[in-house]
Amino acid sequence: xxxxxxxxxxxxxxxxxxxxxxTMTVLEMLRGPLNLTGTKYGCGEGECGxxxxxxxxxxxxxxxxxxxxxxxxxxxSIEGLAADPAAAGLxxxxxxxxxxxxxxxxxxxxxxGKYLLDTRTGTDRxxxxxxxxxxxxxxxxxxxxxxxIERAMGSTEGAGGD
Numbered sequence: 093x094x095x096x097x098x099x100x101x102x103x104x105x106x107x108x109x110x111x112x113x114x115t116m117t118v119l120e121m122l123r124g125p126l127n128l129t130g131t132k133y134g135c136g137e138g139e140c141g142x143x144x145x146x147x148x149x150x151x152x153x154x155x156x157x158x159x160x161x162x163x164x165x166x167x168x169s170i171e172g173l174a175a176d177p178a179a180a181g182l183x184x185x186x187x188x189x190x191x192x193x194x195x196x197x198x199x200x201x202x203x204x205g206k207y208l209l210d211t212r213t214g215t216d217r218x219x220x221x222x223x224x225x226x227x228x229x230x231x232x233x234x235x236x237x238x239x240x241i242e243r244a245m246g247s248t249e250g251a252g253g254d
Contacts, residue, residue, distance in 0.1 A: 099163040104172030112159045119143045119154035122169055130170035130199045134228070141227030144200035144207075145169050151207035153226075168206075170199035179206055182244040189240035193231030200227050205241045215245045 094113040101108055103126070112121055122128045122145075131154055134142030138153035145154045146168040154169075173179040182205050185191075192198050201224070208223045220238045229237065 097160050097163075099160055101162045101164065102166040104168060104175065110159075114158070114160055116159045117155055118145060118147075118152075118157045118159050118162060118167065121159040122154060128169055128171050130174070132196055132199060134197075134200075139226075139228070140197070141200040141204060141224075142197055144203040144227065146203060146207060149207075149210060151204055151226075168203070170203055173202060173206055182206055182209060182241070185240040185244040186237075189236050189243055191232060191236040191240040193229070197227060197229040197231075201229065201237050205237075205244065208241055209244060212245075215242075217242060220245075 094115060096111045097114050098109065098111045108126070110121070110125060112125075116124075119131060119133060122131050123133070131145060132142035133155060134140035136155050138156040141153065143154040144151055146152070147157070147162060148165050173183070179202075182202065186198070186202060186205070191201070204224060204227050208220060213219065213223060217238055220241050221234065224234060224237060224241075
């Protein structure tokens with residue numbers, strides 16, 4: 093019988109209290125009891141980026157992060173970015189650049205793009221490509237994703253809204 097632990101955290105701006113098995117990952121918590129299915133299961137090993145979420149502003153793989161580690165923290169999933177006016181420029185840039193193909197990796201790419209916009213660790217194409225190294229895609233070849241993030245960084249709205 094698994095051990096459970098009650099945790100409290102902020103998810104996409106809303107406070108949450110939940111009793112979770114101590115072995116449950118953030119990905120399982122999002123997709124299971126919280127019914128947020130935008131964050132995808134890809135590899136289950138933290139290698140593909142399909143499950144990327146922001147935790148206290150840091151880009152992390154939800155498939156290898158335990159839910160109990162998020163007690164007292166702030167989590168932003170793709171659903172949180174979908175409702176976030178500050179991410180509108182990034183969402184629009186993905187559409188305009190044609191960076192959405194099959195859509196499986198897109199949530200993780202958008203979340204990682206938001207992280208890159210927020211941290212501004214580098215704004216040239218090479219820095220953006222390095223920032224996406226943990227996110228795998230079989231459809232786009234990454235050029236359009238880099239184009240989208242570059243467009244969002246260069247626009248006055250970027251991560252900052254409409």
